[in-house]
Amino acid sequence: MCSLLAEVEGGRVGRITGDPEQPFTAGFACAKVGRDAELVHSPERIRTPLRRTGKKGEGHFAPITWDEALEEITGRWRQIIAEAGPLAILGYAYSAHQGQLNRGLLLGLFHALGTSRLLAGTVCDTCCEEAWNMTVGPIGGADPESVADSDLIVAWGADLVATNVHFWAKAEAARRRGVPIVVIDPRKSRTARLADTHLQLRIGTDAALALGVMHILERDGLVDRDYIGVQTHGFERLAGEVLPHFPPQRVAQITGLSGAEIEAFAAQYGAAKRSFIRIGEGMTRLARGGEALRAVALLPGVTGAYGRRGGGALLMTAASCELNYDAIRKPSGPAETRLVNHSRLGDALLAMTDPPLHALFVAANNPAVTCPDAGAVRRGLAREELFTVVHDPFLSVTARYADIVLPAATYLETADLYRAYGTYYVQYGRAAVPPQGDAWSNFRLAQELAQRMGLTDPIFRTPAEAAIAELLRGAKGMAATLDRAAVRDGRPQRIAPPEGGQEFRTPSGRLEFYSQQLAAAGHAPMPDWQPDPREIEDRARWPLRLLTAPGYFQAHTAYAGVGFLRRREGEPFCVLHPDEATRRDLADGDRVRLFNERGAVGLALRVSDEVVPGVVLVPGQRPDGETLAGTINMLCADRYTDLGDGATYQSTFLDIARWPLDEAPPT
Ligand SMILES: Nc1nc2c(c(=O)[nH]1)N[C@H]1C(S)=C(S)[C@@H](COP(=O)(O)OP(=O)(O)OC[C@H]3O[C@@H](n4cnc5c(=O)[nH]c(N)nc54)[C@H](O)[C@@H]3O)O[C@H]1N2
Ligand SMILES: Nc1nc2c(c(=O)[nH]1)N[C@H]1C(S)=C(S)[C@@H](COP(=O)(O)OP(=O)(O)OC[C@H]3O[C@@H](n4cnc5c(=O)[nH]c(N)nc54)[C@H](O)[C@@H]3O)O[C@H]1N2
Ligand SMILES: [Mo]
Secondary structure (H helix, E strand, C coil): CCCEEEEEECCEEEEEEECCCCCCCCCCCCCCHHHHHHHHCCCCECCCCEEECCCCCCCCEEECCHHHHHHHHHHHHHHHHHHHCHHHEEEEECCCCCCHHHHHHHHHHHHHHCCEEEECCCCCCHHHHHHHHHHCCCCCCCCHHHHHHCCEEEEECCCHHHHCHHHHHHHHHHHHCCCCEEEECCCCCHHHHHCCEEECCCCCCHHHHHHHHHHHHHHCCCCCHHHHHHHEECHHHHHHHCHHHCCHHHHHHHHCCCHHHHHHHHHHHHHCCCEEEEECCHHHCCCCHHHHHHHHHHHHHHHCHHHCCCCEEECCCHHHCCCCCHHHHCCCCCCCCCEEEHHHHHHHHHHCCCCCCCEEEEECCCHHHHCCCHHHHHHHHCCCCCEEEEEECECCCCHHHCCEEEEECCHHHCCEEEECCCCCEEEEECCCCCCCCCCECHHHHHHHHHHHCCCCCHHHHCCHHHHHHHHHCCCCHHHHHCCHHHHHCCCCEECCCCCCCCCCCCCCCCEECCCHHHHHCCCCCCCCCCCCHHHHHHHHHCCEEEEEECCCCCCCCCCCCCHHHHHHHCCCEEEECHHHHHHCCCCCCCEEEEEECCEEEEEEEEECCCCCCCEEEEECCCCECCECECCHHHCCCCCECCCCCCECCCCCEEEEEECCCCCCCCC
């Protein structure tokens, strides 16, 4: 969450800058957000509600009024509920760039209606979050501003220059004081190229590296016995049963790093008192991602860094923002319902029974591009009898499959309360400009649909300001200290945890090397590194492994409607190591086809040593229309991670060939 200043002139958004008064945003906005005037005023925005006139997916629509659209939607929903019950509707709103009211109240609508609900977040953070919760507990990590006091900074699977420029700015400031920056990433990201040390390990081997570092710390007497004794649980068992299996030679074999690199990093980490690990999510979007995250999140417990300001680890901060979310998200309705996992949306649309899904509502998500097995999602969306409504500022690929498309307001056109997931701030943001065209905010849409569906919960008639008061009522932890008047004033509110070391919210109240909760749920109680059998099988059939990473000038597809940023990001491409390219007689700039048993996509080729042989990197998820054909997620597996039922984009194996090919794609 950035704190932004938007200049407005003549009803139009002009320059957008970071608020210099908010210490983390510190006066600058990233390359994407700085262009949000072009997002708001993009000529590609949908101006009115639309009804489909062509085939699903074709994108032919005719304008209708809001009243016609809402009548049709609520009429169809009422009919479906009468005939098949509310579970035949799948309603969801995902994240986009919204605050708690706009994201939450659509969820509240479907909660109150008792429809099937989406287990959201599995494409993003459920795996890493579950792993963190089992290790540290459901609480935020180290304060990113404390990095001013760090003596070592580790970006572990986080491309800070792309996804966290404000943290990167703090890291650079620390480096000017002589603090080294280490990047642990399978590719030479921009962040890796700027770092002091880059450990270019193999994809999915982080647990082995972290356990190998612990092995050396234990061997060399660099563990903080006092801290371990008081603040952690189960280290002795890990040291006795797991760490002996991770001597440097074996870790080198697994990770592809040299023994010297591993020794040097362990010595550096062991010598540091206030080491700060910024953990990214990318390393958890694969089969054994949960285990990887657990192992990395345990490291600062071995040296006691969790106990010192400037030390510890940060995955996310959001869990420490304990607002009264239920007031918005769960006004009434059944506590339990049928859940659909984001990663198997296609399956659910195609094969769910008792009852099958007859209606789908999507807001702030573009599953036809961003979900795993996007081909299956599209086959599901193409079902003629599925009544689909999409609420979006743009005619996304998903919206092209809708029966009714509703124009959505962006965050600059609506008031909301924003909670950060990478910093410890909360802020009320007013609307900078009114909704463009006939756009409605999610909040307004949820209230109108709820009223027309006959829901009587007061929250569906509460103005935004009063709804924010509901979020604050009964807030816990640091969020309980939020002053309503100060929040209403619109200034950033800091809710950082009190000083005094990382709090642990596990059952033992300590950092859990050994987790009884995991054991009880049938998982390994301690982290380990094992090869994944299905990955080994897939690897035998396909020569390349997919590495995905966020685009620099695109955030998923949310900026696909900003021409400038599309051009800055460039033609959708993949990256292959020179050896792999030479072997296939492919050259930089060629057009290529990436394929596996799920499908094929067409992209431009860049040949570079950014990745090692055996890997193909595809940054971002560019919608078809920008690519030569398809979208990368058509190739991605829909299996789940070891923890949290998350998406496994990077457990995808594939091959590459010249584009186009004369023969039919091999399957
Ligand atoms: N510019 C930009 N910013 C964004 C987004 C965007 O799309 N574009 N998306 C936003 C969203 S929704 C999210 S969730 C966050 C995500 O932000 P981050 O968590 O920082 O990004 P990740 O997706 O985790 O990817 C970071 C790095 O992980 C590396 N990686 C991949 N596999 C492995 C592995 O096995 N081990 C290790 N050590 N590293 C690995 C990738 O090469 C990549 O450089 O970013 C947000 N910010
Ligand atoms: N291959 C691959 N796939 C990935 C990832 C990866 O690393 N690799 N990362 C995954 C991650 S971390 C995430 S979070 C997901 C993101 O997946 P999505 O949530 O599908 O991502 P966006 O492209 O941000 O989609 C948001 C949609 O919401 C619309 N929108 C923006 N603002 C608003 C609003 O205020 N109201 C409404 N109603 N709509 C709005 C945008 O126009 C866009 O169409 O993608 C996942 N997919
Ligand atoms: Mo995400």
